[in-house]
Amino acid sequence: MRIATWNVNSITARIPRVLAWLESTGTDVLCVQETKCSAEQFPADELRELGYESAVHATGRWNGVALISRLGLEDVVRGLPGGPAYEGAEEPRAISATCGPVRVWSVYVPNGREVDHAHYTYKLQWLAALKEAAATDAAGARPFAVLGDFNVAPVDEDVWDPSLFEGATHVTPAERAALAALRETGLSDVMPRPLKYDRPYTFWDYRQLAFPKNRGMRIDLVYGNEPFAAAVKDSYVDREERKGKGASDHAPVVVDLDV
DNA sequence: ATGGCCTGATCTTCAGGA
Numbered sequence: 674m675r676i677a678t679w680n681v682n683s684i685t686a687r688i689p690r691v692l693a694w695l696e697s698t699g700t701d702v703l704c705v706q707e708t709k710c711s712a713e714q715f716p717a718d719e720l721r722e723l724g725y726e727s728a729v730h731a732t733g734r735w736n737g738v739a740l741i742s743r744l745g746l747e748d749v750v751r752g753l754p755g756g757p758a759y760e761g762a763e764e765p766r767a768i769s770a771t772c773g774p775v776r777v778w779s780v781y782v783p784n785g786r787e788v789d790h791a792h793y794t795y796k797l798q799w800l801a802a803l804k805e806a807a808a809t810d811a812a813g814a815r816p817f818a819v820l821g822d823f824n825v826a827p828v829d830e831d832v833w834d835p836s837l838f839e840g841a842t843h844v845t846p847a848e849r850a851a852l853a854a855l856r857e858t859g860l861s862d863v864m865p866r867p868l869k870y871d872r873p874y875t876f877w878d879y880r881q882l883a884f885p886k887n888r889g890m891r892i893d894l895v896y897g898n899e900p901f902a903a904a905v906k907d908s909y910v911d912r913e914e915r916k917g918k919g920a921s922d923h924a925p926v927v928v929d930l931d932v
Numbered sequence: 933a934t935g936g937c938c939t940g941a942t943c944t945t946c947a948g949g950a
Contacts, residue, residue: 682949683939707949709939734940735948784950824950843950878950879937886935890950916934922949 674744674773674930676702678820678893679914680781680876680923683709684739687921688716692723694914698927701744702772704779704820708737715739730768737765738781738821744773754806757798759783759791766799767806774932775901776810780821785842793842796824800851804858811858811898816932818897819860822876822923825852827862830872831891843892855896863895865908865926873910876923884915893926904930 677700681687684705695703708715708731717727724743730751731737740746753767769778782800785793803819810817825848829835838844856862867873874889883889895908907929915924 686939707939784948786948786950838950841950876950881937882935883937884934892950912934922938 674701674775674932675699675927676704676775676777676818676820676930677925677927678704678706678779678895679925680706680822680893680921682707682921682923684716684737685710685714687919688719690914690919690921692719694925695723695725695741698911700927701742702775702777703741704777705739705741706737706779706781706822708739709734710737728768728770730765732765735764736781738768738779740768740770740772740777740779742770742772745771747771753799753802756802756806757795759795767803774816775930776815776817778807778819778821780819780823782822782824784824785848788840788842788845796842797847797851800848800855804851804855807855807860808858811860813898814900816898816901816904816930818863818895818901819855820895820926822892823852823894824892825849826890826892827852827894831874833874833888833890843890859898860896861899861902863897863902863905863908863928865895865910865928867910868912875910875926877915879922893923895926895928901930904932906931
């Protein structure tokens with residue numbers, strides 16, 4: 674089976690590309706982040722015509738996650754159990770379901786904004802809650818993975834120029850320690866192949882020709898448990914999808930499983 | 933060609949992204 678994660682930066686703006694991409698790649702399960710729409714606005718009908726079911730957790734212009742599957746969507750859980758609120762609101766940043774033989778999460782980890790910002794504290798709390806919520810499935814015998822936009826570059830090599838990120842979010846020891854704690858529940862980082870250059874970046878800013886200059890970051894990750902990792906046959910970043918007019922600023926990360 | 937931000941709403945200006 675083919676499973677992928679993609680921060681689409683608005684599903685309504687991106688739906689023509691998403692439909693064409695699902696069809697051309699034959700992806701079975703797609704984890705989506707930043708739907709930027711209400712649940713009612715989500716283009717479920719167009720996806721259904723292509724043979725995919727959708728499960729959505731979204732409230733409006735910010736955030737929003739979804740699962741798109743042609744292998745079924747069972748036991749859907751919307752939201753992060755035990756997750757923190759930000760300014761009194763529980764933001765739609767996590768959804769999980771069973772798709773055929775695999776249990777998956779689609780997550781959109783809070784950005785953090787600045788290291789001294791309340792959003793950064795919220796980000797660390799959110800990652801700690803994710804660890805607690807994922808621990809049981811991570812240690813289980815069923816293939817399980819947390820996929821999504823983690824908004825953390827696990828190591829310096831995951832940033833095009835680490836010197837420009839000194840003192841910034843996405844690279845701090847505390848954020849990386851939160852990822853390490855998540856891995857300690859039994860998850861490993863499924864490293865994708867880059868289709869060009871030496872590092873599998875997944876995000877390139879829209880500004881300042883970041884993509885043609887390959888000024889990117891690897892922040893969209895696949896954290897799989899041992900049965901999931903053992904079934905991985907291939908993984909790559911589809912940087913072709915970052916090209917051209919109407920692209921998201923993130924590229925899909927694709928994983929092929931033998932399950 | 934891969935080309936100097938994009939998206940949706942608070943809508944002609946802004947927050948948020950990272």
